[in-house]
Amino acid sequence: MKSSLLVFSLLSVFALASQAAPNDGLTGAYARVEVGRSNFSLSSTLPQAGSDEHGQAVKVFGGYRFNENLGVEAGYAALGKFSQSVTVGGASLKQDGKARSIFGAATGRLPLGESFALHGRLGLSSGKVSGTNVLPVSGNLMGSKTSVLFGVGAEYRPKPNVALTVNYDSYGKLSKNVKASALVFGLHFTL
Numbered sequence: 001m002k003s004s005l006l007v008f009s010l011l012s013v014f015a016l017a018s019q020a021a022p023n024d025g026l027t028g029a030y031a032r033v034e035v036g037r038s039n040f041s042l043s044s045t046l047p048q049a050g051s052d053e054h055g056q057a058v059k060v061f062g063g064y065r066f067n068e069n070l071g072v073e074a075g076y077a078a079l080g081k082f083s084q085s086v087t088v089g090g091a092s093l094k095q096d097g098k099a100r101s102i103f104g105a106a107t108g109r110l111p112l113g114e115s116f117a118l119h120g121r122l123g124l125s126s127g128k129v130s131g132t133n134v135l136p137v138s139g140n141l142m143g144s145k146t147s148v149l150f151g152v153g154a155e156y157r158p159k160p161n162v163a164l165t166v167n168y169d170s171y172g173k174l175s176k177n178v179k180a181s182a183l184v185f186g187l188h189f190t191l
Helices: 002-019
Strands: 028-042 048-052 054-065 070-088 091-111 116-130 143-159 162-175 178-189
Touching: 028 070, 054 091, 054 178, 070 162, 070 178, 091 143, 091 162, 091 178, 116 162, 116 178
Parallel strands: none
Antiparallel strands: 028 054, 028 178, 048 070, 054 070, 070 091, 091 116, 116 143, 143 162, 162 178
16 A cells, blocks of 8 residues: 555656656756665674675656755665675574665755755655575565655755755665665756
């Protein structure tokens, strides 16, 4: 049900975008891609022998700004892969996973002059962690979960139709034992 609501939100944003007139880069519809690094927090009651809790993040999203300050966004974040090695009964087992999120959020933007702005987002993240589970139930990293999404960022506009962005997004729990966040960078053009 919650995933359906997020997909409906995403479709609504793109429907608005298709009806919108050309915009000034500050209001109206937009579609963007951002890339960066994700960070995972893996919780387990089993003794850890090692882990790789960082992945490559790619975020594809669209939105609509009603005015210079308020808008909505929806999108998909591929948060990359992680691994965790644990000791079970004297044997070392390695668990690999891959994470993603479908999200929808309300956005706020605070201009700090003509070229700079701060922005934030608050919404829902429908996360999923996939892979092959080799751990006992208490250490299982796979699954899905809906959590609160929040993010903060900054934007620099050297020209009206070009923006450089940096964002930190927390996707909350993607499964019972996995939380994720990402630091992503973007270069955006408005036509």
